[in-house]
Amino acid sequence: MLRCGLIWSILLVLATTAVAQDSGWKAGFARVVITPEQPMWMSGYxxxxxxxxxxxxxxxxxxxxxxxxxxxxxxxVSLDLVGVPKVMSERVSAAAKAKHKLERADLMFCCSHxxxxxxxxxxxxxxxxxxxxxxxxxxxxQKWLDARVTEAIDTAMADLKPARLATGIGNCGFASNRRAPIGTGPIDHEVPVLRVLSADGTQVRGVIFGYACHNTVLGFYQWCGDYAGFAQLYLEERHPGATALFFSGCGADQNPLPRRKVELAEQYGRMLALSVDKxxxxxxxxxxxxxxxxFREIPLEFNTIxxxxxxxxxxxSADRYQRTRAKLFLKDIDAGKPLTPTYPYPVQVWRLGNVNWVALGGEVVVDYSLRLKQELGAGKTWVTGxxxxxxxxxxxxxxxxxxGYEGDTSMIVYMQPSKWKAGLEDQIVKTVQELAKP
Ligand SMILES: [Zn+2]
Incomplete structure (x- = not known):
C-alpha cells in the first residue's frame, strides 16, 4: 500500500509538472547568411x-x-547590419502578410548596428x-537582402514546434557612456534574456538577448558582426542546434571601450555570451x-526646415556631408517633393507574459531605457533601440x-533637415505608455 501510494504521488507530481510546463507555446528558428557575395561598400563610417x-x-x-x-x-528578426531601412521592413512585412497573415505589429526587425x-x-x-x-x-x-530576410521568416514559421519559454535578466559591464566627460554619464548594463527550450526541456533551441552598446569595436574593411556577432556565434557553439538572436538596447551614447582590435570584439562577445549563459x-x-x-508611427517634428x-x-559648403545633404534636398524639391516637417517614427510594444518589450526606431540614447524601466516596471521592461x-x-x-553629436550634428550624416524639435522624449514615452496598456 505504502509503495503504491508513493508511486501515485510521484506520478501526480510528474503530471502536475507536465501540465504546468505545457503553456501552449510553440517556437521556430532560422539562420540565413547575408554576407555580400562580392566585395562592396560598407556602412557606419x-x-x-x-x-x-x-x-x-x-x-x-x-x-x-x-x-x-x-x-x-x-x-x-535580428540582423547583423548597421540599420533597418524603412523600405526593407515595409517590403519584408508585405511579403510576411501575404504568406503568413502576419500584421505589421507582429513583426519586430532588430539590428546589431x-x-x-x-x-x-x-x-x-x-x-x-x-x-x-x-x-x-x-x-x-538590398533586394537580395530583403529576399534573404523573407527566407529567414518563412523558415522560422515552418519550424514552429512546442516549446518552453522563460525570461531573465543578466548583467554585463563593458559599455561606457561616450559623451564627454567619457565614462561619467548614465549607463544600462542589463542583459534581458528570453530562453526557448524544447518541449521536454532538454535542449536550448533559441536565445534572444539584448545589450545597450554601440557595435563599434571595429571599423576596418572586413565583414564582421562586431561583439554582438561574436556573442551570437559563441552561444550557438555552446548550445548546438540553438539560434542566438541579439538586439541593440538604447546604446546610442554608449561605446565599448577600449576598441579597434578584433581580439577586443571577441573578448566583449565572450563577456556578453557568458552573461547570457549565467x-x-x-x-x-x-x-x-x-x-x-x-505598432504605431508617430510624427516626430524637426526643429527647422x-x-x-x-x-x-x-x-x-566645404563640408562634404553638408553639401551632399543640401544637394539631395534640392533634387527632391525640384522633383516636386518638398521637405516634410515631421518623420513617421515607429514605436512598438509586445507584451510577452509579464514582460513589456518596447521596440523603438533610430539610435536611441540610454535615458529612454532607464526612464521606461522606471515607469513600466523594473525587471519586466525590455527596451530595444x-x-x-x-x-x-x-x-x-x-x-x-x-x-553635440547624438543631440544635433549626427542629423547631417543621416540626411535629416535639422535636429529634432524639443518635446520628442515625452511624445515617445507617452506613446509607449499607451501601447503598453493592457
Ligand atoms: Zn551609431
Whole structure:
C-alpha cells in the first residue's frame, strides 16, 4: 500500500509538472547568411574610401517565430547590419502578410548596428563617397537582402514546434557612456534574456538577448558582426542546434571601450555570451499567458526646415556631408517633393507574459531605457533601440539640450533637415505608455 501510494504521488507530481510546463507555446528558428557575395561598400563610417576586403566571420539574418496557446504568431528578426531601412521592413512585412497573415505589429526587425556590414538602401548611405555604379550595387544587394530576410521568416514559421519559454535578466559591464566627460554619464548594463527550450526541456533551441552598446569595436574593411556577432556565434557553439538572436538596447551614447582590435570584439562577445549563459543557468521565469502586439508611427517634428535659398548656399559648403545633404534636398524639391516637417517614427510594444518589450526606431540614447524601466516596471521592461527603421539618433530631452553629436550634428550624416524639435522624449514615452496598456 505504502509503495503504491508513493508511486501515485510521484506520478501526480510528474503530471502536475507536465501540465504546468505545457503553456501552449510553440517556437521556430532560422539562420540565413547575408554576407555580400562580392566585395562592396560598407556602412557606419563616412571616412572609408573603398569596398570591403574579406571577412572575419559571416553576417546573418536570424529569425525567431513564437506562437501562443491561442495561435497568435509573432516573428522577431535580428540582423547583423548597421540599420533597418524603412523600405526593407515595409517590403519584408508585405511579403510576411501575404504568406503568413502576419500584421505589421507582429513583426519586430532588430539590428546589431555593426559598423562592418554592407551599405544599405537608406539615408545613412549618403554619407559614403560612392560612385554611381557603387550605388547600383548597394540597391541590387538590398533586394537580395530583403529576399534573404523573407527566407529567414518563412523558415522560422515552418519550424514552429512546442516549446518552453522563460525570461531573465543578466548583467554585463563593458559599455561606457561616450559623451564627454567619457565614462561619467548614465549607463544600462542589463542583459534581458528570453530562453526557448524544447518541449521536454532538454535542449536550448533559441536565445534572444539584448545589450545597450554601440557595435563599434571595429571599423576596418572586413565583414564582421562586431561583439554582438561574436556573442551570437559563441552561444550557438555552446548550445548546438540553438539560434542566438541579439538586439541593440538604447546604446546610442554608449561605446565599448577600449576598441579597434578584433581580439577586443571577441573578448566583449565572450563577456556578453557568458552573461547570457549565467542567466540560462539560473531559475528563469516561465512565460505564461499570451503575446499581444502593438505598432504605431508617430510624427516626430524637426526643429527647422531649411529654405531653398539656404540650401543653395549650403550646396557650396566645404563640408562634404553638408553639401551632399543640401544637394539631395534640392533634387527632391525640384522633383516636386518638398521637405516634410515631421518623420513617421515607429514605436512598438509586445507584451510577452509579464514582460513589456518596447521596440523603438533610430539610435536611441540610454535615458529612454532607464526612464521606461522606471515607469513600466523594473525587471519586466525590455527596451530595444535600432528597431524597424533607423533614420537618425533619438536624443532624450537632456541630450537634445546639451547638443553635440547624438543631440544635433549626427542629423547631417543621416540626411535629416535639422535636429529634432524639443518635446520628442515625452511624445515617445507617452506613446509607449499607451501601447503598453493592457
Ligand atoms: Zn551609431
Amino acid at each position: 563616412g571616412g572609408r574610401t573603398h569596398a570591403s576586403e574579406g571577412k572575419v566571420h559571416d553576417l546573418y539574418a536570424r529569425a525567431a517565430a513564437l506562437q501562443d496557446a491561442s495561435g497568435k504568431r509573432v516573428v522577431m 555593426t559598423h562592418c556590414g554592407p551599405a544599405l538602401d537608406q539615408s545613412l548611405t549618403h554619407m559614403l563617397d560612392m560612385k554611381d555604379e557603387d550605388w547600383q550595387q548597394v540597391m541590387a544587394n 542567466v540560462l543557468a539560473t531559475e528563469m521565469s516561465p512565460v505564461s499567458g499570451a503575446v499581444t502586439t502593438r 531649411p529654405s531653398r535659398d539656404e540650401l543653395l548656399k549650403t550646396a557650396e 535600432y528597431a524597424n527603421d533607423v533614420m537618425a539618433y533619438i536624443p532624450s530631452e537632456r541630450v537634445l539640450t546639451e547638443g
